[in-house]
Amino acid sequence: MMEQLKSAQGKEFDHHFLSMMIDHHKMGVEMAELVSSHAKSAELKKMAKKTIADQRQEITKMQSLLKGTGKPPMNMSHDDPMMKESMSAMDELKKAKGEEFDSKFAIQMTKHHQAALDMSELAQTRSQTEEVKTLATNILKKQRQEISELSKFKR
Secondary structure, eight states, X not given: OHHHHHHOOXXXXXXXXXXXXXXXXXXXXXXXXXXXXXXXXXXXXXXXXXXXXXXXXXXXXXXXXXXXXXXXXXXXXXXXXXXXXXXXXXXXXHHOOHHHHHHHHHHHHHHHHHHHHHHHXXXXXXXXXXXXXXXXXXXXXXXXXXXXXXXXXXX
């Protein structure tokens, strides 16, 4: 799937980027929702609530932009390496509790955010839509900040 994104330009890129990032954010929300019942750290719980709210807001924005492309969303295949890795991370997170969860969550969410950074950096040069570029810039800013904040939970 990432290869399709790397080879796309303009409107085709926007369609691929928005479709992929919507699915990617949904997985991020799903991961962050585990924090309330699995994490030990109150700070991590507060951070996860913000992540959930931010990503849900961005999903709504991306769905609106995607409608503007006039094409239906692409479906990420369960065979896609990025999707397989996310599903495997979810399985690992569901089994952990307390400080072990906090550390594993920080590691997995950092990897997850890095994939979003990679996609958003491509949007800076491949998109032809200012709204998509602005969205990607905001994603870069927020997720770099979260990666920095998550570093204190890694063991």
